Amino acid sequence: MNALDDRFLTRNGLAARQLAVLLLGVPPDTRLPRVRDLAQELGCGNGTVQAALRLLEESGGIETSARGHLGTFLVASDRAVLWRLSGLGTLLAAMPLPYSRRYEGLATGLRAAFDRAGTPFAITFMRGSDARAAALVEGKVDLVVLSRFAADRIAAEHAVEIVADLGPGTYVGAHGLLLREGVSLDKPGLRVAIDHTSQDQRLLTERAFAHRADTVWVESSYMQLRDVFARDQADATVWNLDDVQDRIGMGVEVHPLDGEVTRGLSPRNSSAAVICRADSAGKALTAFRDALAPDTVVSTQAEVVRGDRMPSY
The missing domain is CATH 3.40.190.10 (Periplasmic binding protein-like II)
Incomplete structure (x- = not known):
């Protein structure tokens, strides 16, 4: 650890770390808050803030310019340096x-x-x-x-x-209704796969089959859909159509969702x-x-x- 790094462990250095976080979001040619305002925000003295600003300049994190009564402006900043000095990590x-x-x-x-x-x-x-x-x-x-x-x-x-x-x-291209080939949507006791950990899939699936009182819900994650259909454990579901044929395999028909199912959700979902x-x-x-x-x-x-x-x- 070099001398400059050691200085970032002092009171002035800790204030410099806090200032580095604040300055991460400040664009160039922006007037900085007054020293006393920064001191109040950081809970330290004016001298500590001034020393912290000098530390950041010496480290290459920022470049400032005093413009008389107009105040002090941030001329440039190195985001990578500020991030490193802030101690925010990954x-x-x-x-x-x-x-x-x-x-x-x-x-x-x-x-x-x-x-x-x-x-x-x-x-x-x-x-x-x-x-x-x-x-x-x-x-x-x-x-x-x-x-x-x-x-x-x-x-x-x-x-x-x-x-x-x-x-x-x-996020997704579109959602669609997946139905096992040879199975009618009117089949009594239609078995529908649903994933309650996914807000999108759960809501769309419940909407798609809301008109039915005889639906048999089959809890299944989207990672298990291929096996669920292959093992004849479900007849239908609603899911993201991205790469759906590769994930589900043959023997499954894809149908568009009714407009009432997606009403109020597109394009949010x-x-x-x-x-x-x-x-x-x-x-x-x-x-x-x-x-x-x-x-x-x-x-x-x-x-x-x-x-x-x-x-x-």
């Missing part, structure tokens, strides 16, 4: 299992965006939006990727915030959203908003979906 994002090319493209796009911003970033894969949301609320991950529909519901129930909506077609804890003190929230270039993520995802780019995450 952001961990929870995503759906990468079973489709669309999800692989989304993971690749997010990785590219954070790498470009110089922000350490890692991905963990978890099945079910409820499981991912619980991991976020419990502080096990910093960011969660899910559909905008699921994000709206979770944000209404927990102290989380939606920090990005990547637009229609970024096809749009990828990212949420973080509202009390994250600027960590995931600021980092994600600043690091993410939505157009880059979406265009990278499209390249992967088309096969023009190899997934890398």
Whole structure:
């Protein structure tokens, strides 16, 4: 550890770490808050703030310019240096299992965006939006990727915030009704596979068969659908059509969903959203908003979906 690093363990250095977090989200040519205002926010003295700013400048994290009565302006900043000095570590994002090319493209796009911003970033894969949301609320991950529909519901129930909506077609292409060949939708006691860990699948499936009183519900994760149909344990379900034939296999017909089933959901259930804890003190929230270039993520995802780019995450 060099002398400069040692200084970041002092009182002035700890204030510099806090300032680094605050400055991660400040664009160039922005007037900085007054020293006394920063001191009040950080709970320290004016001299400590001034020393902290000098530390950040000496480290190459920022460049400032005093402009007389106009105040002090941030001329430039190095996001990678500020992130390292802040001590925030690696952001961990929870995503759906990468079973489709669309999800692989989304993971690749997010990785590219954070790498470009110089922000350490890692991905963990978890099945079910409820499981991912619980991991976020419990502080096990910093960011969660899910559909905008699921994000709206979770944000209404927990102290989380939606920090990005990547637009229609970024989460799924479409949902459809899967029906075993030779089975009629009018079959009495139709066995319908449902995954209660997925808000999107559960709601769409319940809507699709809401008119029936004789439905036999078969609990099944989307990762088990192939086996469920192959073993004659279910007759129908509703699910994401991305790569569906590869996952389910032959012997299953795909039908479009009735407009009443998807009413009020499109395009929310096809749009990828990212949420973080509202009390994250600027960590995931600021980092994600600043690091993410939505157009880059979406265009990278499209390249992967088309096969023009190899997934890398």
